[in-house]
Amino acid sequence: MSEKFDLPFESNLIPKMLELGSLLKFRCHTGISCFNACCKKADITLTPYDIIRLKDRLGKSATEFLKDHTVPFRMDKEGLPGVKLKTDDQGACRFLCEAGCSVYTDRPTACRYYPLGHMSMLASGSKTDETHYFLVKEEHCKGHEEAQEQSVAEYLTDQQTAPYDEMNREWLQLMLKRRSMGPTVGRPPEATLQMFFMCSYDMDRFRRFVLSDSFKKTYELEESAYEVFEKEDLSLMQFGVRFMRQVFFGERTIQEKEGAWQERVSRRQDVWDARRQAEIARQQQEEDEKYKDL
């Protein structure tokens, strides 16, 4: 089941565009000869919402889920981090069991969409993105030989993609905006990439970051917002997108406290000074070592 979920920045396909009303001849069912063939070659990119659904299903923290069930990869040339579902040595999804998908009602977006891919596009000069769909036809998938015909919209309704689309939208738009800015923005610093990973995928670490004293000293948020972030993954996930828009594009939707920036710089200055002193001491020691036996 390769390239099931086509993130807007990584496709090298030139697909035939489909719209919601386009007809699709396809049916997947337990009696089909290829049953489970797709999940035996799984290449599933996860969205932040996919991770929340799956880690809740498995009763794990986000950090545990990421460690046990995913592998990291770079989603674009600038090194934006993504995560995929871990597979076994043969490439089969580890959620696959004899009866099919063991996490079916919480299966990721990519699995719901297959054999459709979707991508968002930002027409030049437009502020709103458009979603287009395309069909992925793979040799092993016999669902295309079935007689059933339905519209793309009907298929997606059947696969219950709506809550996933809603929860994925802002995160996908964030990346679409980055992509539409082209190479001019360049590769973000490593710390920014790590921040993106945390805000997108690891709600446990992001929660600790948001509830930390240093965050509260820096940003102007109501105490009630912190109470919500303490309890609700979905609100925290949405805040993560907002936070990354601020980091990537300088959108000031999260008010900074007055003087917070200067205070942070002066706190950092101490760290930089200490590092510089440590480096000077290390070089001095190296020089001393060179000459000690002369």
Ligand code: SF4
């Ligand atoms: S999560 Fe389920 S549907 Fe998706 S690849 Fe794995 S077994 Fe298949």
Ligand code: SF4
């Ligand atoms: S019809 Fe396609 S999607 Fe369904 S089980 Fe077979 S290979 Fe997978």
